[in-house]
Amino acid sequence: MTEHVDVYWSFRSPYxxxxxxxxxxxxxxxxxxxxLRPVLxxxxRSKDALFTNDRKPAQYIVMDAFRRGDFLGRTINWPTPDPVVQDFATFAVSDDQPYIHRLTGLGVEAERRGKGVELAYHVSHLIWASGQEWDKGDxxxxxxxxxxxxxxDMEKTLEGCDPMTDIEANQNALEAAGHWGVPTMVFKGEPFFGQDRIDTLRWRLEKAGLKKT
Incomplete structure (x- = not known):
């Protein structure tokens, strides 16, 4: 049986x-x-964990994500529209969230069809790198x-199969793995949080004898 890595991942996360x-x-x-284990x-999930009256954590994340993109040579632009409807003056999150629930559901359905990582790659590049109004046109x-x-076809399937059961299961599994943030990669119960931990994960996979020869 092939070993696997679970990736807890969000369409709103630049990382x-x-x-x-x-x-x-x-x-x-x-x-x-x-x-791919998409989460909201x-x-x-937990607005008060990050978005408080202290603006510094959110400001740092935005600054660091753009810096990390520059370091990696990967284009990054703030999405238009933002996948989460949120007032950045007050950090208030709207009750109406037409984008993120749709996107997260598509991530769930793509994983069901064996294409979760591929969808995450291409759709996140549209949202975060293209500079286009990603929800418009085709x-x-x-x-x-x-x-x-x-x-x-995916959206037709999702009409008859609510993805929230899978999304909530993913969120519970992320917490059970010992973390709350995204992206978190989990291998044999060990969490690796953040894009900058990918090399540590690769090291762990090599130690497990999984590197292709």
Whole structure:
């Protein structure tokens, strides 16, 4: 049985976007499966964990994500529209969230179809790197097609199969693994939090004898 890495991942996280090329490379370099486990962003799951009256944590994350993108040579732009409807003056999160629930559901359905990482890669690049209004026209459908999937067919399936059961299970599994943030990669119960821990995960996989020869 092939070993696997579970990746707890959010469409609203710039670091989740930045890790997607590394996730694709893991499968090339190691004899493992990589399972996408989409979760809702912290702004929806636990707003007070990050978005408080102290603006410094949120400001630092934005600054650091753009710096990390520059360091990695990976284009990053703040999404238009933001996948989470949120007032950055007050950090108030709207009760109406048309984008993030749709995107997270698509992530769940893509993983069901064996294309979770591919969808995460292409759709997150549309959202975080293209500079386009990603929800307009055929942009999303085209990104999904690059992952080898059909947007209309996926959304038809999701109409009759609520993805929240899977999303909540993923969120519970993330907490059980000992973390709360994204991206968190988990191998044999050991969590590796953050895009900058990908090299540590690769080291662990090598020690487990999983590097392809």
């Amino acid at each position: 989740s976007y930045l890790v997607t090329p590394d996730l694709m490379q893991l499968r090339e370099d190691f004899d493992i499966d990589v399972h 962003p912290i702004a929806i 942009h999303l459908a085209e990104a999904v097609a690059k992952a080898g999937l059909d947007l209309a």
